[in-house]
Amino acid sequence: MLELPPEELRTADGQLIVTSLGCSDQVLGEGSRLLRRMEICVSEAEKRSCRNAVSMLETFTVYLIETRPLEPTADGRNSSPDSVWRRYSEFELLRNYLIISYPYIVMPPLPEKRAEFVWHKLSADNMDPDFVERRRVGLENFLLRVASHSVLSNDKILHHFLTKEQGWKDLVHETGFQAKADSRLRALNAIFRVRSPNKHLMEVKHYSDELQSYTSQLLRARTRVADRLYAVYKVHGNYGRIFSEWSVIEKEMGDGLQSAGHHIDAYAASIDDILEEEEHYADQLKEYLFYAEALRAVCRKHELTQFELEMASQDLISKKQQREELATGIVRTFSFKGITNKIFGQEAPEQREARLNLLEELTSEGEEAVKEKTAECDEHAERAVTDILQFKEQKDKDLQEALISYALMQISMCKKGIQVWSNARECFLKM
Amino acid sequence: MSGHTVPADISDHMLDLDEDEDLEVYSKNTTLADGGTMPNSPGSMVNQYQLEEDEEDHQDVKTKDIFVCVDNPESHITAIETFITYRVVTKTSRSEFDSSEYEVHRRYQDFVWLRSRLEENYPTLIVHPLPEKFVMKGMVERFNDDFIETRRKALHRFLNKICEHPVLSYSQHFKAFLTAQDLGPYKKQGPGFLSRMGETMRAVAISVRGLRTKPEEFTVMQEYIDHFSTKICSVDKVTQRIIKEQKEYMDELKQYSPSYLQWAELEEELAEPLKGVGNCIERCSKETEDQIQHLSEVLLPTLHEYVLCADTLKAVMRRRDNIQAEYEVKNEALVSRRVEQEGLQEEVEDLAGRVEQANSALRGDWTLWRNVMRTDLKSAFVSAADRNVEYYEKCLAVWESFLLSQRGESVEQTDWEHGS
Numbered sequence: 001m002l003e004l005p006p007e008e009l010r011t012a013d014g015q016l017i018v019t020s021l022g023c024s025d026q027v028l029g030e031g032s033r034l035l036r037r038m039e040i041c042v043s044e045a046e047k048r049s050c051r052n053a054v055s056m057l058e059t060f061t062v063y064l065i066e067t068r069p070l071e072p073t074a075d076g077r078n079s080s081p082d083s084v085w086r087r088y089s090e091f092e093l094l095r096n097y098l099i100i101s102y103p104y105i106v107m108p109p110l111p112e113k114r115a116e117f118v119w120h121k122l123s124a125d126n127m128d129p130d131f132v133e134r135r136r137v138g139l140e141n142f143l144l145r146v147a148s149h150s151v152l153s154n155d156k157i158l159h160h161f162l163t164k165e166q167g168w169k170d171l172v173h174e175t176g177f178q179a180k181a182d183s184r185l186r187a188l189n190a191i192f193r194v195r196s197p198n199k200h201l202m203e204v205k206h207y208s209d210e211l212q213s214y215t216s217q218l219l220r221a222r223t224r225v226a227d228r229l230y231a232v233y234k235v236h237g238n239y240g241r242i243f244s245e246w247s248v249i250e251k252e253m254g255d256g257l258q259s260a261g262h263h264i265d266a267y268a269a270s271i272d273d274i275l276e277e278e279e280h281y282a283d284q285l286k287e288y289l290f291y292a293e294a295l296r297a298v299c300r301k302h303e304l305t306q307f308e309l310e311m312a313s314q315d316l317i318s319k320k321q322q323r324e325e326l327a328t329g330i331v332r333t334f335s336f337k338g339i340t341n342k343i344f345g346q347e348a349p350e351q352r353e354a355r356l357n358l359l360e361e362l363t364s365e366g367e368e369a370v371k372e373k374t375a376e377c378d379e380h381a382e383r384a385v386t387d388i389l390q391f392k393e394q395k396d397k398d399l400q401e402a403l404i405s406y407a408l409m410q411i412s413m414c415k416k417g418i419q420v421w422s423n424a425r426e427c428f429l430k431m
Numbered sequence: 432m433s434g435h436t437v438p439a440d441i442s443d444h445m446l447d448l449d450e451d452e453d454l455e456v457y458s459k460n461t462t463l464a465d466g467g468t469m470p471n472s473p474g475s476m477v478n479q480y481q482l483e484e485d486e487e488d489h490q491d492v493k494t495k496d497i498f499v500c501v502d503n504p505e506s507h508i509t510a511i512e513t514f515i516t517y518r519v520v521t522k523t524s525r526s527e528f529d530s531s532e533y534e535v536h537r538r539y540q541d542f543v544w545l546r547s548r549l550e551e552n553y554p555t556l557i558v559h560p561l562p563e564k565f566v567m568k569g570m571v572e573r574f575n576d577d578f579i580e581t582r583r584k585a586l587h588r589f590l591n592k593i594c595e596h597p598v599l600s601y602s603q604h605f606k607a608f609l610t611a612q613d614l615g616p617y618k619k620q621g622p623g624f625l626s627r628m629g630e631t632m633r634a635v636a637i638s639v640r641g642l643r644t645k646p647e648e649f650t651v652m653q654e655y656i657d658h659f660s661t662k663i664c665s666v667d668k669v670t671q672r673i674i675k676e677q678k679e680y681m682d683e684l685k686q687y688s689p690s691y692l693q694w695a696e697l698e699e700e701l702a703e704p705l706k707g708v709g710n711c712i713e714r715c716s717k718e719t720e721d722q723i724q725h726l727s728e729v730l731l732p733t734l735h736e737y738v739l740c741a742d743t744l745k746a747v748m749r750r751r752d753n754i755q756a757e758y759e760v761k762n763e764a765l766v767s768r769r770v771e772q773e774g775l776q777e778e779v780e781d782l783a784g785r786v787e788q789a790n791s792a793l794r795g796d797w798t799l800w801r802n803v804m805r806t807d808l809k810s811a812f813v814s815a816a817d818r819n820v821e822y823y824e825k826c827l828a829v830w831e832s833f834l835l836s837q838r839g840e841s842v843e844q845t846d847w848e849h850g851s
Contacts, residue, residue, distance in 0.1 A: 260816075
């Protein structure tokens with residue numbers, strides 16, 4: 001894959017886009033990133049319908065991606081924003097391409113395909129406006145993370161994704177990544193045992209398993225808590241109705257009861273917004289649930305590479321052994337040739353010579369292969385370790401922010417509670 | 432007797448179990464009647480019922496001269512039965528009492544006796560209800576500690592309501608209840624079988640003919656009672672439901688906090704904030720537990736008491752109607768000249784007087800009761816709202832201290848940004 005040094009990214013007409021600091025989003029890291037050069041946002045969502053391959057009417061949502069270079073072009077004009085409409089499946093395609101192309105990168109995840117960890121009032125429907133809105137935010141987050149990544153941000157397919165609505169899919173398929181994806185999937189699904197795995201990456205894999213387990217546990221528990229809290233608030237709504245009816249028959253108590261009832265109604269209604277806001281917190285946790293999967297994938301890829309290296313090494317050893325046997329005549333290992341030699345007698349020297357040459361060739365090919373595989377393995381490990389370190393730092397920062405924002409949400413909820421019940425108390429005093 | 436007529440012994444009817452499965456044990460409103468704080472001497476009477484904000488001229492506020500305390504439940508085991516007695520301590524400066532202090536021991540049955548006598552003697556006064564005889568669900572045995580304590584508080588409250596009543600507190604039976612070491616002789620003086628038959632007859636009379644003319648004021652009263660009864664039952668049910676939901680919420684919180692703490696063990700940098708959040712949630716679940724307890728011990732008992740009051744009110748109305756009906760039956764006989772005249776004239780005049788008396792007693796007590804009800808419920812609701820405020824204040828403090836530990840000085844800045 002082409003990796004242009006970031007500084008030299010140019011527009012179609014060769015203009016050098018000057019780097020500058022842009023978005024203040026926390027996803028910005030060190031180094032020169034795409035995000036510094038252009039604003040990216042997923043601004044809208046729309047419903048579309050069309051007939052699919054089997055002539056059935058399909059309804060889906062498309063999202064508008066707007067990009068705008070931050071600096072004006074050389075002739076002083078502000079560039080107009082580019083905009084493309086993309087649907088979720090296209091994001092998935094992009095991500096799959098990136099995973100295959102950069103297997104040592106912990107790939108930023110997409111927002112969930114289907115609504116999970118849903119508490120009972122929340123819709124599991126993909127077309128639900130709140131779900132669509134949260135997905136919009138998640139997709140934007142994905143793009144921002146990718147565009148601010150030191151390696152990923154330079155990818156051309158990514159650039160085309162952001163700017164080229166028509167024909168992008170063809171470009172992706174032209175890279176031939178799909179074939180690699182299929183073979184990799186097959187390989188990863190096969191069971192294989194690695195003799196000397198990379199210790200560090202094994203630890204990371206173990207960590208990713210635990211991270212997945214703990215975050216999903218947390219999300220499930222949070223959902224149940226949300227469900228219960230919703231019930232508590234909503235039951236209070238009955239007071240308002242009953243107090244209102246009751247106040248009709250009371251002379252002195254009536255006003256106090258009724259006005260208290262109104263405040264309690266407000267209390268009951270407030271839970272909807274509170275829990276909707278909490279969904280954003282849940283989304284932040286979900287992101288890292290999916291990140292854990294991506295982390296695991298990097299480790300698995302290394303395992304696979306390591307396994308392939310061990311296979312190649314194994315193959316090389318066996319080839320060398322065969323060559324040696326043929327050269328010295330000493331049979332150390334079982335082979336059909338050895339048996340037939342014994343039964344039918346040794347072959348002619350010419351044949352032997354031919355076979356020896358073949359084996360020499362295969363051996364040197366094998367040596368090349370091992371060398372390549374070793375380099376691939378080492379490179380993968382090195383790059384993976386770097387990216388994992390970056391991932392870890394990002395994760396700590398993001399999740400700490402998430403926890404703080406959760407605390408702020410709780411504080412806001414408490415303050416609302418204090419307000420409402422103080423008001424209700426004042427009304428009760430008037431009874 | 433059929434379910435439609437008024438049963439002769441009304442006191443039993445008062446304590447009938449409610450059909451509703453949701454009914455649970457309740458304890459009396461402890462904020463108004465603290466069993467523990469007895470004045471040391473009759474002279475140093477302090478009104479326990481005075482609310483700080485309540486400027487009302489509650490009738491007994493300045494003149495309370497009798498104090499009763501129910502405490503010290505003790506178990507008694509005989510060959511036939513096991514029962515609990517409660518110590519009843521009275522301190523009074525009233526001249527009707529020979530002494531200024533009394534101590535007796537009474538069991539639940541004795542309270543039942545007292546109440547039924549009061550209702551008999553003052554049929555159109557509103558006598559506060561007793562706690563129920565049995566408990567519906569969730570009880571393994573009758574005499575566990577919670578049940579006894581709940582009942583004790585309720586009995587304490589019952590007696591103090593009598594104390595505060597301008598008429599009932601002067602009842603002979605009340606005096607006997609508070610002072611006699613042995614209630615036996617007093618219990619034998621009960622209304623005889625014939626008198627109970629008379630009640631039944633009156634009840635039959637009313638159900639057969641209905642009342643000729645029910646005075647407007649009592650029709651209005653009846654309507655109020657019907658509405659009030661429905662509303663107070665609903666409020667009671669909603670409160671029970673809230674407690675139930677709060678309990679389930681609290682249970683989930685108890686599962687929720689460990690998931691943060693477990694995750695924290697996996698992490699390094701993130702361990703501290705994760706533990707922080709986990710601890711906050713744990714503390715909030717404790718606060719929730721306390722809050723539930725308050726609801727159960729203060730608001731719910733008061734509401735429940737007034738659910739029972741509604742039944743009492745209905746019975747009072749029925750008794751008043753019966754008295755009127757009895758007069759009307761005799762009066763009609765007099766007017767139609769179908770029956771022998773002489774004694775009848777006098778009897779009818781007596782009954783007419785009785786009707787007047789009953790009506791005026793009820794009228795007076797009605798105002799009193801409305802006032803007391805308003806005060807009691809107001810206090811209970813205010814207390815519940817207060818507790819809710821306290822709950823949120825405590826949770827707020829928990830989360831704010833977490834934030835402080837994470838952010839230091841930037842807390843206020845962030846608060847401002849988040850528009851709190």
